[in-house]
Structure formats: C-alpha cells, structure tokens
Amino acid sequence: MTAAEPTTGTPATDPTDSVPHDIDQIAPEHPEAGALDGAALQEALLGRWADVRRASRALMKDPALHRDPLLGMDEHRERVLDQLRILVDNDAIARAFPARFGGEDAHGASVAAFSDIVTADPSLQIKAGVQWGLFSSAILHLGTAEHHEKWLPDALTLQLPGAFAMTEIGHGSDVASIATTATYDEASEEFVIHTPFKGAWKDYLGNAALHGRAATVFAQLITKGVNHGVHCFFVPIRDEDGNFLPGVGGEDDGLKGGLNGIDNGRLHFTEVRIPRTNLLNRYGDVAADGTYSSPIASPGRRFFTMLGTLVQGRVSLSLSATGASFLGLQGAITYGNQRRQFNASSPDREEVLMDYQNHQRRLIDRLARTYADAFSANELLEKFDEVFSGRGDTDHHRQELETLAAAVKPVTTWNALDTLQEAREACGGQGFMARNRVTQLRADLDVFVTFEGDNNVLLQLVGKRLLTDYSKEFGRLDVGAVSKYVASQASEALHRAGLHKVVQSVSDRSDERRSANWFKDPQVQQSLLTDRVRSKTADIAGTLQKVRGKDQAAQAAAFNSRQHELIEVARDHAALLQWEAFTRAVEGIEDEHTRTVLTWLRDLFALRTVEDDLGWYVAHGRVSSQRARALRGYINRLAERLRPFAQELVEAYGLEQEHLRMELTTDEEHARQAEAHAHYAELGASGDAPVHERTLRARQKAAKKANKSDA
C-alpha cells in the first residue's frame, strides 16, 4: 500500500454478489453429522509433529502422572517431583538437547510433546518447563561446550534440579532493569552475585522454595567499573542436604492461585562468589583480567538475543492453552448434547441444551476460536523449529518468531481462561465440581496470561513492531506522506468511504442473503481483518509523527495517549494471523464435506471477530449499516449449521477419557436421562400416574363450557 492508494485494503465492492453460492442454496448437498473426516481434522489440529504428540499423549494416560485434586500443597509438590522422574525414565524430556546428551536436537518436536503434559497436570508441565525448558535450556543456549558437559547430564536426569532466576520482586516485565549484580573480582577471578535490596530478590521461581540445587541467575554484569547489561550465571544454591549455601537465602512463595504442585519461591544473594567460568558466556565473556568481550557489539541486540531463548515458553504455553480449551469444550459440548432442561418445543420432552441458540453461541463460537488457536499455535511452533534448528536462524526470522509468539501467546492463553470459564458455566453446578476438573484447570492456567511475558506487555511489543513496519514502509518513500495519509484516513477519505457504503447499501437493503454472501467471501474477510490493522496503525503513527524530535516526556505522553488502542491493534493483528492460519488449514483438507464444515467454522471465527469490533467497522465505512444489521442473524445461522458437527469437531482433537477424566465426558448424564425417561414411560403405561392439577382445571373448564353450550 502506498500513500497514493488511500483505500487499498478496503473491500469497496462485493466481488461475490453475483455468485449464487449462498449456504441456503446448497443445502441439499450439505454434509450430515457423522460425515466428517476426523482423522484429517486431527492431523490438521496436531500439526507437523502429530505423531510425537500422540506418543506423548499415550504416556500421559498413566495415572501416576495425573493430578490428585485432594492433595494439599506439600504433598502435591512431592508428587510432581516424583512425576518429573517418571518423565526422565520414559525419555520424555531431552528431545531438544544435543544427541550426546541423549537428545535429538529436535526443538519443535520437543515443545509439541511437552504441550500435552497439560492434560496430566499443568503443575507437572510447568515444573518440567522450569527444569528443562528454562534452567537446562539456559545452560544449553547461553552457555558453551564446557558448561554443557559439566551440568547438562545432571540437569537432564534431574540429579541437578534448578531454578531459572530472572524475575525479581521489583522487575518482571522490564528485565533490562533488574537490580541483581554480578561484579567481577579480578583478584580472585570470581563473580560476586549480590541482591542489594528487597526489590532485587528473585521471585516466583519454580524449584526455588524446595528442590533447586542451582539456579541460572540473571544479573547486571559489571567489570572494570562498566555495566555490560544482563547476563546469565550458573549459581549453586543448596548443598546435598537441601540447605542453602553461604550467602544464599530465600522464602517460600507458599500457596498460589493455582499450579500448587510447583515450589515457587524467592532467592536472595549476599555477595555470593562463583568462579569466573560460571558465566554462561555464549554471548558475552569476561577474561581473567576482567576484559569484557562479546560477539554482539550492540548491548541492546545482545540483550534481546539472550532473551530470545525464552520464546520457547511462549510457544509451549500457546499449544497447551489450546489443549486446555479443547478439554473444557469437550466437557461442555458432550454434556450439552446429553443434558435436557425445559420442554420448550413439545409438551412432554425436554430440550437438549445444545439445541438452544444461546448455548450454541456460547460454545460453538468458542470452538471456532479454539480451532484458530490450534492452527496459529502450530504455525508458531513451525516457525520456532525453523529458527532453533538453525534452518532459518536469521535476524529476520528471529524477529518474526518473536512477534508471532508475542501475538499468539496472549490470545491463546486468554481464550483458554474464557473458554474454560464458559464451559464451567454452561455445565452449571456440574461444572463447579472438582471431579469435572474445569475449575482447577482454569485456576492453574490463570497465570499463563501474565508469566512468560505479560500478555499486555507482549501485545505492546507487537504493536510497536506494527508501527516500526509501518514507518519503514513509508519512511523510505516520504516521511511527510505518512502524516498526510494518516490525516486523510482519519477524516475525509474514510468519511467519504463511509457515506459511499451507506448509499450503496440502500440498493441491497432488502437482500440479507447478499450481505451473508459478502461476509463469507474469504477475500472480504481478509480485507476486513487486514485493513483494520493497517488503518489503526496508520492512525496511531500519525499521533507519534506529530511529536517526532520532541523530548522524551512529550514522546512518551503521545505514545501513552494511544497505548490502549495500540494493544488493541496488536490483538487485531493476532486475529488476522489466526484467520490466515485457519484458512491455510482449511485449504489442506481434501474431503469435501469436511472442508465445507471447516470453512463454516472459519467463517464463524472471522465474523465473530468482525462483530466484536463492529462499531469500528461501521463508523469507518468498512461495513455498511445494512450489512452490520444482517451480521448477527448470519452468525446465528452459522452456529446452528455447525451445531450437528460440534461433537465431532471437538473430539477431532483426539483427547481420550484418560486425558479428560471428567464425569461430563462420560455417558453418565445420558444414563440418568434415560432412567428418568423410562420411569415416566412406565408410570404412564401403568395408569397410576397422577394427573396434574393444571390439567384437571383445564378439563373442568372445558366441561363447564360444554355444559353451558348444552344448556
């Protein structure tokens, strides 16, 4: 898009108005329930490492790995530690490590396998993540050969449990500002690790309260009076008996809102001395004489390269959050297909919950979003593997990976909380029972939205990247053009577009079907989603453009005045990425019926996304008022059309009863309904059934009436 094309991206005409492919018209050829190619769906949902995931899931059926909801915190922590050993014994954890340590250098496969541990117990998944995804990975990615040889064998076999000590009480999101120092002492050739005040204490660290023997500690590296920024150090913290080493101390974080199988805690260091060679020195080293050196000259780039290894956690959370959403939905949809309440449409048979429109909108809308989560998380995983395998390890790819992870992790984790909550509510009291697991899963996943990068902070990074890309594009052409373009966007051009649309819609106002056709055209969907990101980004860029060259405070104020919208546009960008991933997945399905149904689901995802921001679309002339008014009806019909496939669609993810472990997904409610039905049928046949007073009164009234007319 250039400044000369102010309305590019706006779907100005209806390319599909003349094509008669309304869903109602093709009704006779519709697939019927049971017609879906479940295996193909499962391949698409599980992605490139589907086989690895199925193997991981097979292991997760083992009851020894399952959570026992009745355990208190202390017992739960011990159980999870034992479960980690089961994972080691089953060779389940080393895939991402080099072959000489028993691994396969298989990064994507490793994260894929990890993600399914969530079905056994999220505490197990996250504690495994601490030990192998963070602590051991820091040694691998930030250390060099000597470190690998020295510590990886024990770390991988859990002989050396470790904490990943980056976050401090005072600094979580802003890692560059952490206050722990590692000051080099030339005399002894040691680093002195020190937390100078309480805000500098390391906090929320898994393995810190009890089990950790060492920690990979992030600290400001200071040598010869210069602070070279955050680096990572290997610091032993406990002896063989579990006692803190001299200078090391800590506190137990105690009970948390969830994940209580993990012993999170705080660590503090009072002038703790470690050998010079305990600096994990891949991206920065200190010679014996205290001279600092680094293969990366820029301190900023060096910092982001070191932190880049953290992206693995975000990929893993995106996948496992998606799994949790599927788990909740399988509970709610199965129950919704068995449970009956209120006899709306017949005098003697109650309705199945899934036949209520509101229930469809509550669950099928979220099923669409969860499919989008799965497809986008899979693409994120592939990008991660491309970079970490070295196949595509360029700056450009790393940046793309960072941005993709920063977009996908927030939406998938928030969606999991929302979906688990809706699933819980859709099952009423049943949903609240611990035996149905939904509330506990939600509690465990709660922290997914703020750890491994706070969702709002990550989205702000995405927003900044959108702004950078935008200004790069325009910057090369003509800086002045940006503000001109933005100005026209914000008033005249858009305004005219808005008017144009409304006038145009008068001509098709009686034809709701045309609106539906327009909305279901993938080009229209893509334009609507793309143009929104473009346009909002341009608008925010215009605000920032005005303060270019002014002082830091003025620039910060301008940025802050658009922060809320910048985070929104990042979510919009995530929705676009998800839509694209969904569309690619649809295109990969060969079976026609399955593709048709999956297309409906993709349409539902797209149109719900538009509906959630409909005010913007109409006010900015992207959707006519007429079409906006038709949208809800179309979404309702899409959900209704998908309703017969809801069970197959949710089951395609492939979770088995050993993974689900909920009464909701068994046949129990169905059996209860059948028993009740049989009871009333028998009672009716016996002739002993009491007459309802209401019926009696109606009869008496009718008799009276008859008497009157006789008289």
Place this chain on the structure above:
Amino acid sequence: MTAAEPTTGTPATDPTDSVPHDIDQIAPEHPEAGALDGAALQEALLGRWADVRRASRALMKDPALHRDPLLGMDEHRERVLDQLRILVDNDAIARAFPARFGGEDAHGASVAAFSDIVTADPSLQIKAGVQWGLFSSAILHLGTAEHHEKWLPDALTLQLPGAFAMTEIGHGSDVASIATTATYDEASEEFVIHTPFKGAWKDYLGNAALHGRAATVFAQLITKGVNHGVHCFFVPIRDEDGNFLPGVGGEDDGLKGGLNGIDNGRLHFTEVRIPRTNLLNRYGDVAADGTYSSPIASPGRRFFTMLGTLVQGRVSLSLSATGASFLGLQGAITYGNQRRQFNASSPDREEVLMDYQNHQRRLIDRLARTYADAFSANELLEKFDEVFSGRGDTDHHRQELETLAAAVKPVTTWNALDTLQEAREACGGQGFMARNRVTQLRADLDVFVTFEGDNNVLLQLVGKRLLTDYSKEFGRLDVGAVSKYVASQASEALHRAGLHKVVQSVSDRSDERRSANWFKDPQVQQSLLTDRVRSKTADIAGTLQKVRGKDQAAQAAAFNSRQHELIEVARDHAALLQWEAFTRAVEGIEDEHTRTVLTWLRDLFALRTVEDDLGWYVAHGRVSSQRARALRGYINRLAERLRPFAQELVEAYGLEQEHLRMELTTDEEHARQAEAHAHYAELGASGDAPVHERTLRARQKAAKKANKSDA
C-alpha cells in the same frame, strides 16, 4: 411510544451542542485529588442500611471469622461450622425473623449485614445463607405458626442445622419439573417422600454432606391421584449422632472449584414417611382426609409465590459480589499507585502503573461499573425490603422485585468475576499469590453466576418480561400495528435515520468537542440506553408476532431464533437500570467537587456501555459515524481525568485492612520502591556507580565525532 412515533427515544438532535460545558473548558475549577467528600460517597455506596453494614463489618474484623487459606477441605468445613456459632453468639443472624424469635422483622437490614460476611470468607457467607437465608427462611415464609414455634428457635441457634433441598441432579433451572414426590397416604396421615431415580436426587445442597439434621425438601405434592405441583416439606434427615435416618441416603459432593468450607452434598429418599403437618402449608395444605386446598387458585401463580422467597439470595449475592469487586479493585489500584515499571517518560525514574493509559482503562472502567453495581444493588435491596416488610407487598411490586433481581444479580456477579480477574492480572505475579486473596475470592465467587438462578436463565426471564410489557403496551392499541412498527424499525425508518445522522455528522466532523458534549449529556445517555432496549425488544416481538397462533414447536423455534439477542437485551435493560441508579446517586451528592467527579464516573459507565455495543448504535443510526469515531478518545480522557481520584473512589467503599488482608493494600511495594530508590541515589552519590556500556559507547562515539571534526 406509539406506532405513530417511530423514532421516539432516538436522540435525533444534540440538545447540548450549544451549551459550552465541555470538561476541558471548566478545567480551572476542577477538583483536585484529596478533595472528595469520602463520607458522602460511603453513605451513597452503603445505602440505606449503612450503619448496619458498618456494624457487620466491625464484627468481620475478628480473625476467628477469617478464612485460613492453608486449611484442607475437611478442616475448612469444621472451621466454618464453628464460625456460624460465632455469628449466633453475636446476634448477627436473626434480624429478618420475628421479634419473638429474637429478630427484628428487618429484611433489608438483615441482607445488608449478611452481604459483608463475604470479606471474612465467602464460604461462611454462603453457609450462613443456607442455614438462615434458605433453610430457616423456608420454614418462616412457607410454613405457618406451628412450624415457626416448633423449628425456628433451634434453626436460628444452629441446634438444628438444615439443608435446603430444592435442586436435583436432573433439574436445577427448571424447578417446576423436579421429580421428587410427596404422596399423601390418608391411612397413616403421612406424606411419603420419594426420589424415584438418580436424576431426582437432591444435589449441591449446603449442609447435606455432613452437618444437616433436617432439610426443607421441595417435591411434587400428590394427593388423591392429583399432582398439585411443587411444595416444601420439613424432613428430618439425620439423628443426633449424625447418621442418616431410615430411607434417607446421600453422597458428599467432595471438592469443588471454590466455597470448600461448605459441605455440599446429595440426598435421596426412599419412601420416607413424614407427618402430614410437616408440609409447610402457607400456600397449600392437605386436610387429614387428603383434600387439597390453597389460598392461591392458580397453580402457576402459587408456584411462583412459593419460589418468590428465593429472591433474597439474589439480593444478597448482588451486594456481596459488589463488595468482592471493590476488594479486588482496592488491591489493584493501591498496587498500581505504588508499583513502577519501565522508564518511559524520564531517563532515570520508572512510571507508576496507574499512569499508563492501558492500566487506567483496565481498572477505572471497572471501578465505574462497580459503582454502578453498588448503586443498583442498593436499589434492589430497598425494593426487597419494601415487599418483604409488607409495606409494598403487592403482585405488581413482587413482579418488579423479581425482574430487578433477575437483572441485577447477573450483571453484578459477572462483573465481580471479571473485575477480580483483571485485578489479579493487573498485579502480575503478586496477584497470583494466595496471600493477596484475589484468586481465592474469584474461585469462591465463580458459582455465584450459576446458583441462586443461573445468570443466563435469569436474564431470559427479564427478556420475557420486556416482551410482555411491550406487547401489553401495543396489544391494547392495535395488534397489527406492532408488526408494522417493527417492520418499519428494521428497514426504512431506521435506515433513513441512519443516513440522516451520517449526513448531519459531516457538518460537525471537525469538532470532536461537540461529540464529547453530546455524549456527556445525561438525556442523551438515557435516550441511548432506553431506546436500545425498546428497539431490540420491538424487533424480537416482531419475530414472535409472526408465529402467533401456530403450534408449540413453531413458536419455540421462533423464540429460539432470537434467544441470544433476547438475553442481550436483558443485559441492556440491566445497564439502563444501573445507569438510572447511578444518576440518582449522583444527584444525592451535595458537595460540588464530589458530584463532579462522580458524574465523570457515571459518564464513563454510560459511554463504556455504548462503546461495547457501538456496532448496533451506528448501524441503527443512533450514533453518527463521526461521534462513534470520537468516542474512544473521550473515554480515554475521562479515565485520565478520573485517575487522580481512583484511590479515593475505591477507598470510599470503606473496607479496612482487616477486611482486605492483602499485601497489595499495604505499604510494602511502596517501601520496596523507596529502598531501591535510596540505594541508587546513594550509589550515585558515592561515585562508585558502574557506567553502563551503552553510555560508554555513546560517549566514545561522541568523542570520535569530536576528534573527526577537530581533524
């Protein structure tokens, strides 16, 4: 509104465009932080029974009543039982009962006092609610003098713990269809209580798993072969030693998603015989010979009258959910005012979180909604007291009360979950620690949205009432007119209105201030909120009108096709009620500065409500595209303007540290920030501070440049 006035309710012109009262223009007279009349705000927030609530809160400071988060389920249950006795000993529970039982016949005051128990432990509140709000209240309201004398003294003193056995495994929302039967046996003059299949078992009953000695059991009353519908029976269930009586059995519901201090369980009855006089016979009686009689002829009306006593629970939940929201917000806002992260606007001082726009939007938006919750819950409480005191106990008032409760309970309880979650996330890892209570409160309140009436089912009742009122209004005039009106609403008239607005907005497109003025006019706000309810109701009524006279299935299908929107319009109606309550509260504030700030908060509530449904407003011509585009900026500025008052506004609710019991609301974060700040100040003064590599490089670069230009 009549069919002749198709656009009534639509704010067609801007009554305020000529009045120069833009908030920016009155800036010099703005109140400053610290200027609010906190006492007046507190009176408004606590409502008519403010003194009773303060007395209840004083009792809730007692640590013996507080939750101990480390207790397992079994110990927690015993502790809560002990705490109930403390309530009895402090005369805290009998206010709603007659004077001869130690009470005051004070219904509003009783619920007001109960609602603050939530600060001690929601389990305690709900278990107290089971014992006195449900079990004892059923005896009081459904029984007669003999029952009162016989059971109330022991029930009130907890000598007789009881369960309220209405819900069954198979029927929760649809109480009329419960399957437990109470069949009268003339020979023995006894009722036979029977649960004929598993779906008929009573479930989720507090006091049922362990402590209950009796239950008020709802069952279909059958005598002489006629089923007179659901009635309530007093049924002893356990002996003095806690063993089930013959024919009675049960199961423990076990661990739940929250409220684990309550022993919820299931009960089943196998031909359990109770004396005829154990029928709580205020609204229906059976003579010794089996003859049924009732003061209410219509079985339907009788049923709803009996269930009407349940409204008390909804009132209580609305109030306590509001209290929980305030608690969460006080944690997050206090922390947000102390915590710093990222130095955006200055090189060496980090920003306070509350200064970030996104943080303001996350917390101050919700503060506005929570104020709306408080004011609307107070009005609900007054209406409840009016009806239950007998001062206004008419059919009309009872219906109004039911509808009000069915609207306010869902929005306040959902808001509590959303607010607690946002508060949790806004505090990052701190919010996830049990010592900050937010996650546990959220877990406990989770079930508030589905018990005492499922929120979606309640809202559907509100929606039906809106339809009934609507059709009454039109039914008397001309039935045909309704559909004609609706048809015109849906296309021509509205469409023209939409066009008109857009054209009109062209003329004021450059004046964002005018849009802001328009939005802040209370008449405009009221029109926008009222008209939305009217218009959507009319539109749905049109759909139903088309199937009038058709068979049940067709009518049900038509209704179902609009169910999702009907529930939405009920929420819209609740928003209107909340806006009205908020506005009345604003008008009751005398201090000018306080009223000004509270008006901003009311405006924020109103405009966020409009923003959430902006697509509807623009597509239906109620808000011009120009104004829609200006709305977000205006909301951002409102939040920014309220930001200095956020702490005072949240503290006005009057929770003290003994109620809050969160590290977040103490000075700890502030102390940590001060310690860190002092450390760096001292280091800077000492001259020993390391130079950052980045600074060094910048200096070297500058020196190089200087050298070059020298050369």
